[in-house]
Amino acid sequence: xxxxxxxxxxxxxxWAPNPNVPIxxxxxxxxxxxxxxxxxxxxxxxxPNAPATTGSTATFRSIRSRVVADTVTMNAVNVEQHLLTxxxxxxxxxxxxxxxxxxxxxxxxxxxxxxxxxVNTKMPGVKNLQTNVVNSGALAPLTALARRGYxxxxxxxxxxxxxxxxxxxxxVEKGVVDLISNTLNDSSVDLQCAMCFLLTAFAAFADSSxxxxxxxxxxxxxxxxxxxxxxxxxxxxxxRAATLQTxxxxxLRNLAHNQRNHAVLIQAGAVEPLVDIMxxxxxxxxxxxxAVAVACLVGHEEGNPxxxxxxxxxxxxxxxxxxxxxxxxxxxxxxxxxKLCQGLASLSVNDKNKEMITAxxxxxxxxxxxxxxxxxxxxxxxxxxxxxxxxxxNDRSKAVIIETPGLxxxxxxxLATSESPKTREVAKGALWTLGLEQDVxxxxxxxxRLVASDGVEVxxxxxxxxxxxxxxxxxxxxxxxxxxxxxxxxxxxxxxxxSGSTLEAMAKAVEDSAAVLVCVSKRYKESQACRTEAxxxxxxxxxxxxxxxxxxxxxxxxxxxxxxxxxxxxxxxVRQIPSKMGSLIKELGDAGRINAQHKDTAxxxxxxxxxxxxxxxxxxxxxxxEEWLKRIRCAEYVGTFREHNMDGVAxxxxxxxxxxxxxxHETLRSEFGMGVMGHRLRMIEELNKLFG
Numbered sequence: 001x002x003x004x005x006x007x008x009x010x011x012x013x014x015w016a017p018n019p020n021v022p023i024x025x026x027x028x029x030x031x032x033x034x035x036x037x038x039x040x041x042x043x044x045x046x047x048p049n050a051p052a053t054t055g056s057t058a059t060f061r062s063i064r065s066r067v068v069a070d071t072v073t074m075n076a077v078n079v080e081q082h083l084l085t086x087x088x089x090x091x092x093x094x095x096x097x098x099x100x101x102x103x104x105x106x107x108x109x110x111x112x113x114x115x116x117x118x119v120n121t122k123m124p125g126v127k128n129l130q131t132n133v134v135n136s137g138a139l140a141p142l143t144a145l146a147r148r149g150y151x152x153x154x155x156x157x158x159x160x161x162x163x164x165x166x167x168x169x170x171x172v173e174k175g176v177v178d179l180i181s182n183t184l185n186d187s188s189v190d191l192q193c194a195m196c197f198l199l200t201a202f203a204a205f206a207d208s209s210x211x212x213x214x215x216x217x218x219x220x221x222x223x224x225x226x227x228x229x230x231x232x233x234x235x236x237x238x239x240r241a242a243t244l245q246t247x248x249x250x251x252l253r254n255l256a257h258n259q260r261n262h263a264v265l266i267q268a269g270a271v272e273p274l275v276d277i278m279x280x281x282x283x284x285x286x287x288x289x290x291a292v293a294v295a296c297l298v299g300h301e302e303g304n305p306x307x308x309x310x311x312x313x314x315x316x317x318x319x320x321x322x323x324x325x326x327x328x329x330x331x332x333x334x335x336x337x338x339k340l341c342q343g344l345a346s347l348s349v350n351d352k353n354k355e356m357i358t359a360x361x362x363x364x365x366x367x368x369x370x371x372x373x374x375x376x377x378x379x380x381x382x383x384x385x386x387x388x389x390x391x392x393x394n395d396r397s398k399a400v401i402i403e404t405p406g407l408x409x410x411x412x413x414x415l416a417t418s419e420s421p422k423t424r425e426v427a428k429g430a431l432w433t434l435g436l437e438q439d440v441x442x443x444x445x446x447x448x449r450l451v452a453s454d455g456v457e458v459x460x461x462x463x464x465x466x467x468x469x470x471x472x473x474x475x476x477x478x479x480x481x482x483x484x485x486x487x488x489x490x491x492x493x494x495x496x497x498x499s500g501s502t503l504e505a506m507a508k509a510v511e512d513s514a515a516v517l518v519c520v521s522k523r524y525k526e527s528q529a530c531r532t533e534a535x536x537x538x539x540x541x542x543x544x545x546x547x548x549x550x551x552x553x554x555x556x557x558x559x560x561x562x563x564x565x566x567x568x569x570x571x572x573x574v575r576q577i578p579s580k581m582g583s584l585i586k587e588l589g590d591a592g593r594i595n596a597q598h599k600d601t602a603x604x605x606x607x608x609x610x611x612x613x614x615x616x617x618x619x620x621x622x623x624x625x626e627e628w629l630k631r632i633r634c635a636e637y638v639g640t641f642r643e644h645n646m647d648g649v650a651x652x653x654x655x656x657x658x659x660x661x662x663x664x665h666e667t668l669r670s671e672f673g674m675g676v677m678g679h680r681l682r683m684i685e686e687l688n689k690l691f692g
Contacts, residue, residue, distance in 0.1 A: 079114055082107035083136040090141035105152060108145060111138065112156035119162055120329065130160050134167055143174050149187065151194035158194075161201035168206035177202065177209065181216035185224070189244055192225065196247030203254035204336070210258055211673065219255070219268040222248045226273040226290075246286045249277055253293035257339055259639040260673070262297055271297055275306045284316045285331040291317065292343030299346020307350045314356045317344065318365050325368045337374040341366070341383035348390035349526060351557060358397040363388070367407040370414065381414055382423040385430050389528050392433040393558065402434060428503040433532055464490035465592035466509050468533045469519035471627050473549040476574045477519050480547065483581045489592045495624060503532070510536050514591035515543040520568070521550040525559040538562055543591055547571050547584070617690055620648030632686040634679065640672045655687040 089097050089104035111133060118126045139160075145153035157176070161167045171177075180195045187195065199218070202209040213219075225248035252270055255261045265271075270293070277290035291313060294306055309317075321340045323330035344362070347353050357363075369384040388411070391397035401407060408431075415427040465484055469477045474495075481491045492509045506529075510516065516537040524530045535558075537544055546563050551572040555563055569584045571577050620628070625646050626638045644650070657664045661684075668674040668683060 079111060079133070082110045083133065083138055086111075086138055086141040087136070090144050094140075094144075096144060104141065104145060105150060108142060108150070108152050108156050112152060112159055115156075115159045115162075119159060122327070127164060130162075130164050130167060133160060134170070139167075139170060139174065143171070143176060146176065147179060149183075149191060151191045154191070154194035154198045158198040158201050161198065161205065163205050165206045165208075168202050168209055171198075172202065172206070172209050172212050177212045177216050177218070181218050181221065184218070184221050193244050193247050196222070196225070196244065196251055200247060200250045200254060203251050207258060210255060210261055213255070214261065214264050219252070219261075219264050219270065222251050223268050223270050223273055226252070226270075226277060243283055243286060245277055245281060246283055246289065249274060249286050249289040249293065253289040253296075254339075256293040256296040257342060260636070263636060265293075266297060271306065278313065279310075283331075285333055287313055288317055288320055288331075291347070292340065295343040295346035299343075299349060307347060307353070309347060309350075309353050309356060311356055311360070314353070314360050314362070318357070318360050318362050322365050322368065325365070325372055325374070336376075337369060338376045338380035338383055341369055341380055341387060345383045345386035345390065348387045351394065354391050354394040354397055357387075358391060358394065358400055363391065363397065363400045363404055363407075366391075367404050367410070370410045371406060378418065378420050378423055381418070382420065382426055385411065385414065385423065385426040386528070389426060389430040389433055392430055393531060398434055408434070408436070425503060429528055429532055432503060432507075432536075463512060463514035463592055464492045464509075465588060466492045466513040466516045466537075467519060468516055468530065468537065469493070469549070470521055470524040470527050470530050472523050473519060473521055474627055475631065476549060476571060476577065479574060479577050480517070480519075480571060480581075480584075483578060484585075484588075484592075487581070487585055488594050489588070490594055491592070503529075506533050507536065510540055510542060513537070513542055515545055515588055517545050517547050518563070519547050519549045519571075520553065520555055520559065520563070522553055524549075525555055525557065531558060534559070534562055545569065545584070545587055618648045618652050620651065622647050624648070625651055628690075632682065634683060634686075637672055637674065637679075644671065651687070652691060655691045658684060658687065 085100065085103050085107040089100045089107075091097065115126075115129060115133065117123070118129055139157075142153050142156050142160075146157060157171060161171065176198070180199060184192060184195055199213070199222075202213065225244055252265065252274065256265055256270075274290040274294050274297075277286050278294060281287050281290070291309065298306060317340065320330045320335050321337065321344070324335040324337045324340060328334075344357065344366070348357055366384045366388055369380055370388070374380045388401060388407075392401055411427050411430055415424055415431065418424050418427070467477050467481055477493065478495075481493055484491050492513065494505065494509075510533065516534075518524075518534055518537070534544075544562075544566065546566050546568045548568045548570045549572055551570075553572075554560070567587070569580065569587070571580060571584075622642060622645060625641060625648065629635060629638050629641060646654070654664075654667075657667060664684065665680055668680045674680045674683065
């Protein structure tokens, strides 16, 4: 519908100077800063060649400075005159002056090209240029042209939205997301491409736009565009050529960086068409967008064949990351460092990808990230370090990391200076896996204590049975822990730590253990932390007892090699755990049993239950809160709770807000994204159970 209407009288998208608009001498040269003092504007609509005055001239809100920029022909564009044309096209009452439609389209192209040149050449003051155009009232006429189905209007809105969250939010409020959702499937290919171009800006630069895009039902439509046969056709978009697949995949990729969107994307079937693009597209940008999106969506699944890259794609991704580190454009796009590193961190879980990334110079480029300064630097460093941590499990990659000049020192520096606990923990993991455990131990912030149920502290040197597991099977593992405690064993789980970071607590727990139960599952094999834990236990020559937590799962790769021919104890059915404990206890023997001295002085008998401060809710860390959310069927809100750094103390504060139930409902809705009444009621009820 829109596409057919737009073709009637549509002007060529290649802009040429309007003969009715005077060419103003060049004021700002490419690469030179504009004067800091705004120049006074000439009166709009004056001069021998000015367009005829209309009633809307008086309402035109002139921008405070004349903005001019180079064009492809090295002429200059009087942006103010084009903004005036747009203001005349759409009157203050919202009436379109159709006789001015050709001039409005010319003005739209001129404005788009002017801002695009400023963006693409990184001219100073790009955001001021965008702001001046928006403050002139240009969004309303441009949106009106977009509703008429003109691709150049969507392209102009896209370049105004580039790295400008405020403009993105304004357009979402004007209903542009709903407009695109309602017309995307029925539009022409060039119009679809322009719409996706604008959606990419929304998804990339305004996280607040994600929820409206989800609600509008755009994801299934974007997935369909990735599958369509015309998706590979190139479409001219201003000075760039792009394919519909490129644009649709870019939108999905930017949505995939947000964990809250994963369920919708996977349910809509986004993974398979993205894998097809990753494998077969001739366009490098499409392949990279698809690969990063797939990595974000299923990157935790180490053995997933969809994560296996080919050498060409690895090379393309690393070239793009290198260009992003230098601030340059690649394949017609300015890429974002942290988003590319997020994709590489997931893709480097796969052992074959580790080898290719290292062979293609990936360690050196990740070193650029770690040593450099970038947009959203803390996040860029965290994902780059996560990729290096994964690579360090490969002997060849480990050697390259250690030999790369300055890289290890940079990791140490981030560990010493970062204010982010997550980034510090990843830095510690990388150093630990590189064999630099002493770097981490020297920073130890305190060790955990085990406390008996009657409050008597157990001596620090007591050896225990350590339970090494992945969070997904925590409830079953806690049942095993309880049964061991009933049988007189001292136990340690990560929920038992009272202070200190996760890695130091893990190291101390391994070193102080008499035996380590490795709770084997698919997700255990895919976890960096679990692998670090298990391999350290092996290096420390601890007694390792494999406990199978996932029916019919047979570990391969590093976990299969580590377990060797050891006998597995199948605890995959939680209902049968108590009845199967006899054989496990027989295997453990006296390893970790509380000795006679402790029974006489620190406990009341072999049925003692070991408790710690972290068994209290108010001392939970953010990960324990996340596991609680999963247990109460609120897993979709894990991302928002993590963003708000909701640990046990914060959770307790949230519960106390229940004295004002209206305020609590509004907080859950606005701050945590709980738009569904039933979800809010469930959360409130579970908080009452937790703290009641």
